[in-house]
Amino acid sequence: MSFTEEKTNRKLPKYLQIIDYIKEKIGNGEWPIGSKIPSQRTLAKDFHVNRSTVITALEELMADGLIEGRMGKGTVVINNTWTLLAKNSAPNWEKYVTSGIQQPSRRIVQEINKSESNSDLIQLSKGELSNEIFPLSAMKEIMGKVSKNIEAFGYEEPKGYLPLREALSVYLKTIGIQASPSSILIVSGALQALQLISMGLLQRGSTVFLDQPSYLYSLHVFQSAGMNLTGLPMDKEGLLPNHIHMTKGERGKAILYTNPCFHNPTGILMSEERRKEILAASEETQLPIIEDDIYRELWIDENPPYPIKTIDKNGHVLYVGSLSKTLSPGLRIGWIVGPEPVIERLSDIKMQTDYGSSSLSQRVAAEWFTSGQYQRHLERVRHQLKIRRQFVTSALETNMKNAAVWTIPKGGFFIWLKILPSISMKLLYKKALTKGILLNLGSIYAQEKGNYIRLSYAYASLEDLQKGIYELSLMIKELASK
Structure with missing residues (x-):
C-alpha cells in the first residue's frame, strides 16, 4: 500500500500531510525508536511532491526531536510522542531486528520483492x-463446488488432507512415481518444504550442494540455519555430478539440492542420462537428494525425462512439487514425497510451525486433481x-x-x-x-x-x-x- 492510500488530510498543505503521516506512524508504534524512515525520494514519489517539500517536513520533525539524520543509516526515529513525556524509553527494536536467526534477504532482493x-x-x-x-472461470467453478459440499472443518491430520494425498498419489503415477498417501506430506509451497528439511533433517554446519547458479542463492533458508552452500557447475545437460566431493566430516551432514526441469534461473533441462549419473553418485556417497520439480509440467516441446525419484529404489530422493507455478501461488499448496520415517519427522515439524496448510486450499487442490481440470x-x-x-x-x-x-x-x-x-x-x-x-x-x-x-x-x-x-x-x- 502506498502512503497516499493511507489516511491523510488532503486539505492540509503537502508538507503538513507528510508531517502528520510520519507523526502518526511514530505515535502508533508502527515506526518505533531506531526505525529508519523512508527515503526523501520515496516520500516525494508517494506524496507527489518535489524533494524540497519533503525536506521542509523532515526539518520540522527534526526540530521537534522526533527524527535525526545519521551517517550511513539515513533518517531514523529517535523519540516518539510518548517518550518525550515519559521517563522510560521504548525497547531498542533495531537491536532485536538485527539479532534474529533468519538472515535478511540481500537489499536488491528485498527491493525486487517489493x-x-x-x-x-x-x-x-x-x-x-x-x-x-489464470483459469478464473474454472477456479470459480471448483471453489463453488467445494463450498457447496463443505462441512465443518478444523485442523487436518499432520501429513495433510487425506483426499488430496490420495489424489496426489494417483497423479504422481502419471509421471512415474509410486508413492502411497502415507509417504506424501502437504506443505505450504515448495519453499516451506525446504524450510522443513533444513529444520528437521540437517544440523548446523551441514553442507548443501546445489547447482550454481541457483534460485536458492537469492534466499537464506539454509544459511540462516547455520549451513553452508557449495555450488556445483552445470553444463547444457544440467548439474555435473563428478564435482561432488565430500570430506569425511561432511558425510551424514550433507544433502544435494537440484532443480532438473527447466532450471531456475537458466532454463536448463537435465538429460535422462545425467539424472541417472546424479543418483548413482548419490548412492555411492550416501548423499540424500532434494529434487525440486516444480516446473516439470511446464514443458513446451515434449515431455521431460521422468524425475530422478522414479529410479530411486533406496529412498535417497526427497521429491518436491507445487501448484504455485502451474496453477496459482495464492493456494500455497505443495508436497514432499519421501521415505515414511522422513515424512513423519517433517510432518511433526510442520505441525510445530503452522499446524497444517489451509484446509480450504487443500480441498480446492484435491478437486482440481480429481475432476480432471488440472490436466x-x-x-x-x-x-x-x-x-x-x-x-x-x-x-x-x-x-x-x-x-x-x-x-x-x-x-x-x-x-x-x-x-x-x-x-x-x-x-x-x-x-x-x-x-x-x-x-x-x-x-x-x-x-x-x-x-x-x-x-x-x-x-x-x-x-x-x-x-x-x-x-x-x-x-x-x-x-x-x-
Whole structure:
C-alpha cells in the first residue's frame, strides 16, 4: 500500500500531510525508536511532491526531536510522542531486528520483492503465470463446488488432507512415481518444504550442494540455519555430478539440492542420462537428494525425462512439487514425497510451525486433481507459454542480436540472457527501474562470471514484453557506448 492510500488530510498543505503521516506512524508504534524512515525520494514519489517539500517536513520533525539524520543509516526515529513525556524509553527494536536467526534477504532482493507488486512496472523478472493465463472461470467453478459440499472443518491430520494425498498419489503415477498417501506430506509451497528439511533433517554446519547458479542463492533458508552452500557447475545437460566431493566430516551432514526441469534461473533441462549419473553418485556417497520439480509440467516441446525419484529404489530422493507455478501461488499448496520415517519427522515439524496448510486450499487442490481440470488447464498453459516463448525469442532476435546471447528453453518460464558488452549490471538494473522495467540480475543467483539477466516470458503482457525488451536493448547500447 502506498502512503497516499493511507489516511491523510488532503486539505492540509503537502508538507503538513507528510508531517502528520510520519507523526502518526511514530505515535502508533508502527515506526518505533531506531526505525529508519523512508527515503526523501520515496516520500516525494508517494506524496507527489518535489524533494524540497519533503525536506521542509523532515526539518520540522527534526526540530521537534522526533527524527535525526545519521551517517550511513539515513533518517531514523529517535523519540516518539510518548517518550518525550515519559521517563522510560521504548525497547531498542533495531537491536532485536538485527539479532534474529533468519538472515535478511540481500537489499536488491528485498527491493525486487517489493517492486513485483507494483502493477505500473513491466515485470521482466516475475516467476509467475500471467493473470491472462489464470483459469478464473474454472477456479470459480471448483471453489463453488467445494463450498457447496463443505462441512465443518478444523485442523487436518499432520501429513495433510487425506483426499488430496490420495489424489496426489494417483497423479504422481502419471509421471512415474509410486508413492502411497502415507509417504506424501502437504506443505505450504515448495519453499516451506525446504524450510522443513533444513529444520528437521540437517544440523548446523551441514553442507548443501546445489547447482550454481541457483534460485536458492537469492534466499537464506539454509544459511540462516547455520549451513553452508557449495555450488556445483552445470553444463547444457544440467548439474555435473563428478564435482561432488565430500570430506569425511561432511558425510551424514550433507544433502544435494537440484532443480532438473527447466532450471531456475537458466532454463536448463537435465538429460535422462545425467539424472541417472546424479543418483548413482548419490548412492555411492550416501548423499540424500532434494529434487525440486516444480516446473516439470511446464514443458513446451515434449515431455521431460521422468524425475530422478522414479529410479530411486533406496529412498535417497526427497521429491518436491507445487501448484504455485502451474496453477496459482495464492493456494500455497505443495508436497514432499519421501521415505515414511522422513515424512513423519517433517510432518511433526510442520505441525510445530503452522499446524497444517489451509484446509480450504487443500480441498480446492484435491478437486482440481480429481475432476480432471488440472490436466486440461496444463494443456492450455503449455499452449500459452509456447506462444509467449516464440514472441520473446523473436523480440530478442530483432532487438538484442548483437547485444546478448541466449538458449531457447524447452519449457518453464525463463530465458537466461548473457549480455555481451562489458557494462555495469547494477547501473543497468537501476536505469531499467527508472524506465519502469524490473529485472532480475544473474548476480542474485550467484552467477559469478559474465553479465546475466533472468528474463521471464510468463508474466508480462505481450505488449509489455515487446516494449521491455526494446527499451532494454537501448539501455545496453547506451551503457556500452560510455
